[in-house]
Amino acid sequence: MRTFTAKPEATRQAKLSRTTISDWGHGERNRAVHPMLHLGRTIGNQSVQRLVQSDTDALRAVSHNFSRIPLHPSQTRTHATPKESAALHPRDMEEPATEDPTALIDQEVNTAPPNAIPQQVPPPLAPPVATGPTATLPTHIRGASSPAAMPDRIPPRVDTPVAVTITGLTIPMRDVTLSIEGAGGGNGTATINGAATANLGASATVQLRGVNQTDVGKAGNLRLVADHGGTRLAASAGFSVSAIPQNWSVTLNSLVTGPERGIDVNNNWESDSGNVADLDQAQRSEQVQYGTGTGCFAGVTGNNSGYRPANSPPLVDHHAAPVGLLTGPGSIVAEQTFIFKDDRTGAVNIPATRSGFRLTRVVIEPIAGSRFITTTKAGTATSANGFASAAGSGTVTSGLQAV
């Protein structure tokens, strides 16, 4: 999975600090102990700290390095449930003991033999880079019901799980805060675990839920973002909130009689939001592609319906053949799928999920001059006019109809 991550500003600062230490080490540490360290060893840390406060240059030279602080598993945050607010934890207000510059000085002092003879040794490897927390978000925020060709979007009313990976977050750091950037103003709105923001102290899967759908012309302006103390750690690509049609089904409306034979079928579908009224900016179109007809059905070609509003199912499909065409035995199979467009996201010609059907007509003539036709429509994984879909649900058949 491709992800967007952003290094926090603190990382760049840490690199600067490391460079300072390294330069000093090359110039002085290998020949003699820095005068400040001498002081630390002879008059104690308390005095050294006063010197540190009065000598800002020296302070830069001993910049604190987080990477030297041992991290025990017990210090790693384990809570994954979002908190009520982004307020600081009580301990967040305390300076960690290890951030005392003199502690590092003590380390340096204690590792130096009292009577070390200066000698040429390779410079030490640069210490690991001090890093803050990182957050990894999915690049693409997509409801599971989004067909592959659909731009990134989530449906309203239902949850879309989003896995968030957080590393490097230790006590007493603040939580990482997730929010929806760009919400409102017609871009759409969504909640994270039921609220506008969610605070995470560890990796977790959060639930995004679309609330207000994106207005037409404002697609892709929402981003899921992860921030830590004012630093942007990660951001998803833009996404929208929109409902789309899916899961077609058929039921018998009526038998076609009179000058034609066949079936009228109620064509129904769902919204992936659970409410078809949400499909007010979606339209659907049906595609029909015929196989090679035999006998009385030779030479039939495909059709489509053009786009029709998707927020008022069911619509009726007419599957009929004129009696005058049924002059002898024959058969034909037609494949039917549905596509949709969604004006909220600007998506067009998207194959609808589970909208495939197969139409079969068979005319038999068991006795000369006595013909019967059977017309059947059944959910089938298929393709029509280049649009493929998994099987819709339901089967409708006319049974034998006398011609």
Next chain:
Amino acid sequence: MSAMKNEDEAQAGQEADGIAEYLRHWPGLYMRQGDKIVEALPEDVVVAKTYPTAKVKGRAVGGIRLTILTKKTCYRVNEEVRVIHVMEVIEPGHKMFVMGPKQVYGEYVDGKLVTPEAHPQQVYDGLVLDSPNVDYNYDITTYSFDTPGRHEIYWQVGEVRSNKLELDVVES
């Protein structure tokens, strides 16, 4: 007289600006490309979208109105003329078979039938809509004229005849 007109408009679902609600929805325009159905050329779509507000339409007969549209009324010799076909049913109670693009039958150019006259017996699979409604899902017919002068095109299905297009063709 005025009251009767208002009643007719109400029957056709017309709004205050005279455009019926069903005409506000654009279903798209399609054409065949070999054995595929593809979206029509953008310039054809532009022409078709003028239908709701077109001042010249076919006369409704039995609630059915046929209208043909072209991009312009003056063409050069041998320039392609593309004809858009629209069927509108302004009364309730009819079924509209909107699958297509349907072959055009009964089109006349300079008084001569240039397409088959009537629909053959065909199967139909797909959406049917209740009227009042509009159907743009017909093939786009194309012609060119190698002689300058005025040329006429109309489309007739049974008793229903479309508006007559009068095109002036001039030397290049």
